[in-house]
Amino acid sequence: MAFSAALDDAIARHRAEPGSSLAASLVANMTNVEARAVLAQLLIAGNETTTNFLGNLVHLLLSRPDLHRGDLSAVVEEGLRLVGPVKGLLRRATRDTEVGGCPVARDARLLVLFASANRDEAVSAAADEFVPDRPELRRSLAFGRGVHFCAGAALARMEVRMALKVPFGALPRLRLHDVRRAIRTGEFHYGLTSLPVAWRAENC
Numbered sequence: 001m002a003f004s005a006a007l008d009d010a011i012a013r014h015r016a017e018p019g020s021s022l023a024a025s026l027v028a029n030m031t032n033v034e035a036r037a038v039l040a041q042l043l044i045a046g047n048e049t050t051t052n053f054l055g056n057l058v059h060l061l062l063s064r065p066d067l068h069r070g071d072l073s074a075v076v077e078e079g080l081r082l083v084g085p086v087k088g089l090l091r092r093a094t095r096d097t098e099v100g101g102c103p104v105a106r107d108a109r110l111l112v113l114f115a116s117a118n119r120d121e122a123v124s125a126a127a128d129e130f131v132p133d134r135p136e137l138r139r140s141l142a143f144g145r146g147v148h149f150c151a152g153a154a155l156a157r158m159e160v161r162m163a164l165k166v167p168f169g170a171l172p173r174l175r176l177h178d179v180r181r182a183i184r185t186g187e188f189h190y191g192l193t194s195l196p197v198a199w200r201a202e203n204c
């Protein structure tokens with residue numbers, strides 16, 4: 001309720017004083033109901049996902065310093081495949097069909113597990129291993145597939161590439177402080193609730 005109220009306030013502000021921001025142009029072209037839905041979607045889809053992914057990837061890289069890192073884009077792509085933040089999403093079948101030999105009736109509700117498909121041995125050899133120079137990297141389903149493919153994929157890839165430069169560029173002696181990690185469980189999201197790290201200065 002508080003979140004909805006905050007969105008309504010923001011929409012009213014943008015209507016009263018139109019500006020050049022993304023939110024302002026969305027509001028100018030939508031009804032209040034549409035603007036609330038789209039802004040909420042952007043805030044949730046663009047925030048929780050990237051936060052979780054960054055934690056998952058930093059955790060993976062710090063816990064396995066032996067891993068071959070390769071170039072940053074490939075690290076991000078392979079990270080998305082292996083520890084991507086969206087485990088799966090719901091779908092409704094629009095017609096009778098079949099998936100992997102299993103009949104699916106029209107209107108059936110399905111939980112499509114992108115994370116499971118990303119570890120499909122028929123697509124990726126040694127699918128549980130982190131191998132940033134895999135040829136099939138761009139085939140991962142971390143951002144979904146089809147008409148609902150993630151609208152923020154390019155932004156998310158860039159954000160994570162930039163964010164990784166801090167732990168692995170400016171702070172090369174960063175290490176995990178506590179190997180225990182807390183994983184948020186749920187049908188859809190995969191991420192850490194905390195990631196304690198320690199850093200040793202060069203002259204210590």
Ligand code: HEM
Nearest residue numbers: 045046049050053086142143144145148149150151152156
């Ligand atoms: C690592 C970060 C991210 C991951 C793994 C991710 C993943 C996904 C997935 C799996 C979907 C659903 C695709 C489908 O249903 O087939 C999705 C949709 C979406 N994402 Fe992302 N996302 C990320 C970051 C972002 C960011 C930064 C934004 C925007 C600022 C964003 C905006 C959206 C929107 C608007 C949709 C809905 C697209 C539609 O239904 O047409 N996402 N994302």
